[in-house]
Amino acid sequence: MTDKIMRPIRQTEMDYWNFTIDSEYDNRKNSLKSEMVDEINDIADTNYPKFVKALKVDKLIKDIDSLHKDYHKFKSEKELIELEKKRKKSVFSKYF
Secondary structure, three states: OOOOOOOOOOHHHHHHHHHHHHHHHHHHHHHHHHHHHHHHHHHHHHHHHHHHHHHOOHHHHHHHHHHHHHHHHHHHHHHHHHHHHHHHHHHHHOOO
16 A cells, blocks of 8 residues: 655645636536526516416506507607697797
8 A cells, every 4th residue: 555645735726726616616606597597587478478467457558558659659759749839839829
């Protein structure tokens, strides 16, 4: 049987192994986290319509969507509407 001499790990070796273990741990953790997020998003997307119906807010959501679209339409056409109103005002101001 050979006698082995125990030597302490050198600092450079210790740093190398610490870095290697930390990076492997971080890679695996990020991989698991992204898998979990994907799975959670799939489940949430599948259950969303049932959730909306259970809360009875589907009509409210449709109303909000329509109001949101109207608002953005108005916002984009605001200048045209203002010019039209100014034109009408100038036409009516001639008579008064």
